[in-house]
Amino acid sequence: NGLQFPMPQGLVASGFFANAYMHEFDQMVLGALTQKIGIPIKVNGNTVTARLVDYCRYVDDMRLVVAVPNEAAKSMALETLANDMSDWANSQIGWCFKDEHNGLEIKKEKSEAVAWEDFAVQGSTSRFMRGVNGQISTAPDPATLLQATGSLDHLLWLADALDEAGDVDENPLALARISLPRADVRDDTVKRFAANRLRQVLRMRRSMADPELPAEDALANTEVSERQALDHEMETIARKLIACWSRNPALASVLRCGLDIFPSAELLRPVLEALQLKLKSGANRAEREVSLFILSDLLRAGAVETGLHRPESYPASADIAGYRKELLQTALEVVADSDLPWYLLQQAALFLAVMQYPVLLPPLKELVSYSALHGALRFSPPFTPELSTALTAGLLVMRITGQRDKFAIWLGTWLQNLSIKEANKLIDDVAMIEPRVLGELHAAWIGRGKVGWVKHVDRYLSPPQTQESSIRLRDWRAGTRSLLAIVTHPENPFVQENALLKLTVELLKTASAGLLDNDGVGLDWLSVECADWSRIQDPSTQIILTFKAPNKIVQPWNETPSWCSDELAWAYRLGRLLRSAIIGESDFTTRFFPLREEQFDRYRGIQSSWYKRRLGLMPLSRGLGEEPTPISPWLNELVMRLLQWPGLEINRNVVVGFAEVGIPSDLLILVKARLAEQGRLFGRQSNLPAYLLPIECAKATNLAAFKVALVQSLMPRDMDFSEADPLHWTEPYRARHRSHLAAMCRLLGQQLSAARFANRKPSTQRKAQLDLIVFPELAIHPDDMWLLHRLSDSTGAVIFAGQTFVEHQYLKKPINRAVWLLRQESAAGRQIIRAYQGKEYGIPWELKAGVAGHRPYQVIVEFKDKQGATARLTGAICYDATDLKLASDMRDITDGFVIAALNKDIGTFDTMATALQFHMYQPIMLANTGQYGGSNAQAPFKAHHERQIAHVHGNNQAVISIFDVDLLAFQSSRNVEQAKEKKAAPAGFGGRR
Missing domain, CATH: 3.60.110.10 (Carbon-nitrogen hydrolase)
Structure with a gap:
């Protein structure tokens, strides 16, 4: 209740909440199904009872399977059945939600009844779609992709045929109805499916098309290469999809797919002309509303989708720069007209920001955040009293442009004009979202900025560490090193389980000295000594851990959360120390982001924040670096259990005995046993973990x-x-x-x-x-x-x-x-x-x-x-x-x-x-x-x-x-009786496990 705007259709979140909202209704219908409750249906003035056989629903699509007596079915009109079932479903909705169903009802005009014998034939469309999907969801080769292209083109033809099937209703001849195209999938769904799969298939085909070898079907001109022929085909299909949208403007996704297959001003210009024609005064209101939505959707797609796939995905003859120029001119026309709807103005402002073309926006409340974004693009001093809005805008500009140095100067200039309290609050917010910026900010303003906020930045920065000049771990000299310096080294040994287990053992040993009793404990507290760093992964090689006096400043990400029990607060501190050691960051919630997320060609939003990361940490086996770290499920589960995430569900119980852990010495026994097991796997001859x-x-x-x-x-x-x-x-x-x-x-x-x-x-x-x-x-x-x-x-x-x-x-x-x-x-x-x-x-x-x-x-x-x-x-x-x-x-x-x-x-x-x-x-x-x-x-x-x-x-x-x-035959040295006789085992082999 009280939502100003409903959730947009098509979003994953919208579907999730819709399904959650309808859950009680689903359970009620399921009860009617299991109790075999009869549903009254009128047939020629008489009431017969139908039986509900099956029920299926996803978001706003519902399918009911009902059984009707044979005698009644022979004289029953399908339209009557559809109307009566709609009435029954609406009565159930009203009874389920009482007076709170907010107009939720089954639309009779959209309801359709199909006889079972017809449905069995109609199912061929969905089977055909599943077949095409199966072709391209495997590892398709060029021949398979070419076949899939033809199949998808056929689906588009079929959808158009379904549209035209209604034209025979007025023809009195039975011959006109001897074979009508029927489908168990709506024609709109077929078109959207075909458009999306065509975009996917054509991109895969182009990635495999040879730009030098002549095309097989280029009989008249052997100078046309495979890729050139495909580029021409992509333009043809893009035009076909745009024409398909023109006959049904509600299919916005089909239009987007067409323009994304072959982005060019030549294809975009007729679309924009048609939309702008509908926006003129005197046009039908419904058509105007559709045109406004389509235009905003094109602008949104231009910021996040169109022309932004890999460069090899687009034909050489496509004109992405011209497409964006045309859309940019349209966006400028939109923001110049403050009478247009807020959602259209927002998308135009966003597209202009992504194109790094800041303008003055209309003074509307819906555009406050976008005005701040355009101001930040000019690196102008923030004008909004809302610090968080201006900071978000600045961080987004840094993500869009990649100009981190300018952002540090802009942020420092802003901090200079704030009170100490406001500046410190702003720095805290930056630390929670993009802590790496604080080091750049400090380097740019040290000695020039106000002492108050510069000193506040210092508390988030780790003390300077002496870095090893040697890149390879095997070249390190024996001795003691700061744990923070070790884990920030490129060849961090603690990304491997053996070294991390030894660190865990030492941390648990020092727990009696109160090391794990303080939230302030961090990597900079600890130092590690090793006599031979090249053998640190050998479980038999000892390391010694020392720690200095605790730091009085507790970083926000190190505070023990409220969901952790007081008895196991030490376990949480241990878990975050271990995860920090693996990823090489003081903030244990950070994770590795692939290089693609650092590209500055589109709108991506703010990368993450500490609050979100702490509740949604990635498992250790992925998301922590360029390569998946060799961490076993055992260690992965251990860290997950130590961090005690709310709602955590462990599907496998690999860390046997963790339920009995109450104090650090209990866990020490489990970790030592694990380290001994790793010792049995260690390669003594090859010095290889x-x-x-x-x-x-x-x-x-x-x-x-x-x-x-x-x-x-x-x-x-x-x-x-x-x-x-x-x-x-x-x-x-x-x-x-x-x-x-x-x-x-x-x-x-x-x-x-x-x-x-x-x-x-x-x-x-x-x-x-x-x-x-x-x-x-x-x-x-x-x-x-x-x-x-x-x-x-x-x-x-x-x-x-x-x-x-x-x-x-x-x-x-x-x-x-x-x-x-x-x-x-x-x-x-x-x-x-x-x-x-x-x-x-x-x-x-x-x-x-x-x-x-x-x-x-x-x-x-x-x-x-x-x-x-x-x-x-x-x-x-x-x-x-x-x-x-x-x-x-x-x-x-x-x-x-x-x-x-x-x-x-x-x-x-x-x-x-x-x-x-x-x-x-x-x-x-x-x-x-x-x-x-x-x-x-x-x-x-x-x-x-x-x-x-x-x-x-x-x-x-x-x-x-x-x-x-047979992988089991040679686990024993004994030659037991079996179909194939083994050779005698080599000397010294006593069997495995």
């Missing part, structure tokens, strides 16, 4: 018949890499590489389908599913990871794939790495987590090209099937597989070894795989590039034909090998 990442397998997974696919792709070939710049790829090559990867993904799906049809039996019917997919070394560009995510979704598989060279974040050199896509399915849905596996030893070409070795840890993935059996896999990249120290460390820990390779010496690697499968006593699975072939899988069975599970002979072949491997 190993981290176990458990995942729950799909229901059909059987670890004794683990289904693996080795994908032997052809691109990139070794000659495709540039020795001068291993990171460089040309645009034409990237398009071909992406197309090749998509085609390999499709080939894998087709191979699974072929095998499924050949082996189909009633007892073995299942989806096209794999448990593990392995790609070669350097096979996947980081920008194409979305294809692997979709491949994982379509196959249900975990994926291990080599990525092309990437620049390391702090080494500033290219590195070679592989990625695990770990698929986790639960009742809450599916989650895919990335974990990276580095490569330490480069081949001579890599060393010559300046590729750095970087393998900070070893990832071990533990699979658990529904029978309770577990098996562990680890991976290596090509030359690292020859590291006998690594093989020795992993022999007693893992049950399978996966290798991503790009290697021409097939004979040597065949011999290596043969040696490793015996010495490690586990299956070896190697995926090599198709340029050289030789992908193979071996296991230590006695018979040679059973030992060689798979092998691809010959070079220059794009091949996929699919096979089953």
